[in-house]
Amino acid sequence: xxxxxxxxxxxxxxxxxxxxxxxxxxxxxxxxxxxxxxxxxxxxxxxxxxxxxxxxxxxxxxxxxxxxxxxxxxxxxxxxxxxxxxxxxxxxxxxxxxxxxxxxxxxxxxxxxxxxxxxxxxxxxxxxxxxxxxxxxxxxxxxxxxxxxxxxxxxxxxxxxxxxxxxxxxxxxxxxxxxxxxxxxxxxxxxxxxxxxxxxxxxxxxxxxxxxxxxxxxxxxxxxxxxxxxxxxxxxxxxxxxxxxxxxxxxxxxxxxxxxxxxxxxxxxxxxxxxxxxxxxxxxxxxxxxxxxxxxxxxxxxxxxxxxxxxxxxxxxxxxxxxxxxxxxxxxxxxxxxxxxxxxxxxxxxxxxx
Numbered sequence: 001x002x003x004x005x006x007x008x009x010x011x012x013x014x015x016x017x018x019x020x021x022x023x024x025x026x027x028x029x030x031x032x033x034x035x036x037x038x039x040x041x042x043x044x045x046x047x048x049x050x051x052x053x054x055x056x057x058x059x060x061x062x063x064x065x066x067x068x069x070x071x072x073x074x075x076x077x078x079x080x081x082x083x084x085x086x087x088x089x090x091x092x093x094x095x096x097x098x099x100x101x102x103x104x105x106x107x108x109x110x111x112x113x114x115x116x117x118x119x120x121x122x123x124x125x126x127x128x129x130x131x132x133x134x135x136x137x138x139x140x141x142x143x144x145x146x147x148x149x150x151x152x153x154x155x156x157x158x159x160x161x162x163x164x165x166x167x168x169x170x171x172x173x174x175x176x177x178x179x180x181x182x183x184x185x186x187x188x189x190x191x192x193x194x195x196x197x198x199x200x201x202x203x204x205x206x207x208x209x210x211x212x213x214x215x216x217x218x219x220x221x222x223x224x225x226x227x228x229x230x231x232x233x234x235x236x237x238x239x240x241x242x243x244x245x246x247x248x249x250x251x252x253x254x255x256x257x258x259x260x261x262x263x264x265x266x267x268x269x270x271x272x273x274x275x276x277x278x279x280x281x282x283x284x285x286x287x288x289x290x291x292x293x294x295x296x297x298x299x300x301x302x303x304x305x306x307x308x309x310x311x312x313x314x315x316x317x318x319x320x321x322x323x324x325x326x327x328x329x330x331x332x333x334x335x336x337x338x339x340x341x342x343x344x345x346x347x348x349x350x351x352x353x354x
Contacts, residue, residue, distance in 0.1 A: 030240025030286075031345035035249075054253060055175045056100040056237065059167065068103035070094060071162040077352045079122060079156050082197045083212030086159055087129035089288060089354065092217050093239070094163040095137045099219040100235040100291065102174040102226060103165030105137055110144040110161050115154030126157060137217040139163070169226060176253040178233040183322040184300035185258060186293045188221060188307060189214065189315035190266040191243055195285035196274045198353045209270050216289030221313035225293065228306045234294040237287075239354055241345060244283040246292055247320075247330045248344040255327040260320035260342070263335045283332075284345055286353045294322065 026033045043051070050058040057070030074090045091108065098105040110130070114123065134141055193214040200211055218237065225232055236246045243265070247258045267275075267282045275282050289312060295303045300318055307316035330342040 056097040066167040068101035068165045070097040073160045084215045087126035088133035090159040090161045091133035094161040096237045098165035099222045105165040113158040116151040181324045185320040188313035192271045192282035192285035194288045214289040221310045237291045242284040257323040264319045
């Protein structure tokens with residue numbers, strides 16, 4: 001009997017591995033790679049108690065009061081899109097980060113990085129939009145900076161805005177650490193319009209009905225909840241990575257399960273159709289005028305009643321609940337009754353949308 005021959009095989013995974021020795025676009029998408037960047041680079045370098053809150057802004061004590069402080073950079077392409085532009089996006093985005101801390105927005109700074117050759121009329125349009133958004137939100141832009149880079153070294157305009165707000169209810173502690181099993185999850189309106197509005201212009205797409213960004217200042221809704229005495233456990237705006245990424249962050253921080261009901265999640269019919277055509281999941285598409293509120297189940301109906309009276313959150317709905325297990329997980333109950341895990345994106349679903 002002949003000796004059996006042994007053949008060796010070199011097996012490799014067909015899924016490409018993301019290089020960890022350089023930055024890729026997905027590091028800015030708000031998903032898994034963004035969080036790895038934060039955990040491996042930024043947290044070790046700057047770790048402190050306020051940074052460890054891992055909220056939309058830092059809450060800092062100052063002479064017996066509490067201030068919220070946040071910063072954000074905006075690199076959207078195109079600069080002007082249906083229903084808004086990079087200017088009102090920058091103001092509302094920063095105001096909303098302060099609102100998610102339960103803080104009344106007060107003051108902003110702004111840094112502009114302008115590309116050589118930018119049309120002055122475009123800059124004027126952006127600045128006027130910022131002024132109008134700031135006036136509407138009741139905030140003042142009190143300091144700033146301007147730099148110009150060589151043609152081809154920028155993308156028209158990059159904007160950085162920082163904001164300061166005051167937490168008027170000193171007993172309120174809003175953040176992931178306050179989330180408890182049994183809490184209700186509420187979102188302030190339909191999902192996905194901002195991301196699809198950006199994509200429609202970028203790719204030259206036309207739909208039956210125009211899709212406008214949902215970009216808006218959400219502080220009036222948060223203020224109404226606070227004034228009504230609702231016990232808010234956590235607030236998060238649904239920006240990069242959308243609802244799915246936001247809830248994964250909270251579930252991971254608190255080691256809980258957040259269970260969603262697909263049938264309860266509002267998505268505009270045109271947005272849903274666009275997502276299906278483009279292979280996108282609206283749960284991951286960014287919003288700029290929507291937020292999630294996590295409150296005790298016993299106060300959910302009262303919270304909804306308050307939010308629906310405010311125009312920016314008139315479409316509020318209860319979409320899920322917090323459970324103990326399985327920890328660090330978001331689960332979606334489908335319309336037909338099955339369950340699937342809604343994980344955090346590893347790559348970039350839709351780049352440069354905020």
